[in-house]
Amino acid sequence: MNENPAFKSGFVTIIGRPNVGKSTLMNRLIGQKIAITSDKPQTTRNRIQTVLTLPEGQIVFLDTPGIHKAKNKLGDYMVGVAEHTLEEVDVILWLVEPTDYIGAGERHIIEQLKKVKTPIILAINKTDTIKRDEILSFIDTYRKELDFQEIVPVSALRGDNTDVLVRCILKYLPCGPALYDEDTVTDQPMRQIVAELIREKALRLLEEEIPHGIAVTVESMKYRKKICDIEATIICEKESHKGIIIGKGGQMLKKIGSAARPEMEEMLECQVNLQLWVKVRRDWRDSELLLKNYGYNPKDIRSGE
Numbered sequence: 001m002n003e004n005p006a007f008k009s010g011f012v013t014i015i016g017r018p019n020v021g022k023s024t025l026m027n028r029l030i031g032q033k034i035a036i037t038s039d040k041p042q043t044t045r046n047r048i049q050t051v052l053t054l055p056e057g058q059i060v061f062l063d064t065p066g067i068h069k070a071k072n073k074l075g076d077y078m079v080g081v082a083e084h085t086l087e088e089v090d091v092i093l094w095l096v097e098p099t100d101y102i103g104a105g106e107r108h109i110i111e112q113l114k115k116v117k118t119p120i121i122l123a124i125n126k127t128d129t130i131k132r133d134e135i136l137s138f139i140d141t142y143r144k145e146l147d148f149q150e151i152v153p154v155s156a157l158r159g160d161n162t163d164v165l166v167r168c169i170l171k172y173l174p175c176g177p178a179l180y181d182e183d184t185v186t187d188q189p190m191r192q193i194v195a196e197l198i199r200e201k202a203l204r205l206l207e208e209e210i211p212h213g214i215a216v217t218v219e220s221m222k223y224r225k226k227i228c229d230i231e232a233t234i235i236c237e238k239e240s241h242k243g244i245i246i247g248k249g250g251q252m253l254k255k256i257g258s259a260a261r262p263e264m265e266e267m268l269e270c271q272v273n274l275q276l277w278v279k280v281r282r283d284w285r286d287s288e289l290l291l292k293n294y295g296y297n298p299k300d301i302r303s304g305e
Helices: 022-030 073-087 104-113 132-143 162-171 190-205 239-246 248-268 288-293
Strands: 008-015 048-054 057-063 091-096 120-124 150-153 215-224 227-236 271-280
Touching: 008 022, 022 048, 022 057, 022 162, 048 162, 057 162, 091 104, 091 162, 120 132, 120 162, 132 150, 150 162, 190 215, 190 227, 190 248, 227 239, 227 248, 239 248, 239 271, 248 271
Parallel strands: 008 057, 008 091, 091 120, 120 150, 227 271
Antiparallel strands: 048 057, 215 227
16 A cells, blocks of 8 residues: 555554543544543543554554543453553553642552553643743653653643644554555544544433443434434443433433434434434443443453464
8 A cells, every 4th residue: 555665654643631631632642533532530431442544654543541540340341442552562651730730640540551562652732721931841740650762741622732743653563564545534433433432422411420321322313314213222230320311301402412413424424314213221330241232342342362
């Protein structure tokens, strides 16, 4: 596909604590929405693979769940996904917030990173929220902790300096042919992206205590002429949560569907007829069988051996 001997290709994992902007950054670099985003932590649950193809190289990004202290089997799975990717990639991209205080969460990540030989690039995100002259202090704080190949301040939200970040990443990738066709953007099945879009809207619209306890499954996607009929189920852990998700007279469920539908239509390039249901599955986050049913299979985490 590419005869340029200087062409580079490889895998980059984006790691960081929950809510530092990993999915926002990946969506920005790819130029379209693949990973869901919300202001609630631990939004990403699986390792989402996306592909950025440029004339000089191809970068395959792995957007992982945030590394955090797990509270249940779902949490164990999410942390396992994130930590196992460190051994499988060509470059680690660690995303942090702009601060000169390194808390327990970052300390835990530093300890993980000390164990690997993979090149590490530090990206200090959310530079749109600080004064420019503060950045040097934050860079200095982190520089003392680890031997980074590069430290790049960025704003994933605005796209500031993301082109510099891409050039830095390419520098540390091996020479080699493209790993995917140049028109490939993600390896995510369409059903999974649809389910994640619904979960994103639910995360944004529901109360604080409910979102971590929901999953979304797509029961069917059927095409007829220029319409796609989608049936999906929102899974929650309590009867009281089910009532909140449905809302008075079904209003909340309608809001979630109305918020998700336009993005689905843009992605699928056709009209969408979306039917949403709600089911209660108590303690599903601690059930290995239900975790597998909802697409979170701990055996999917390769040991790196």
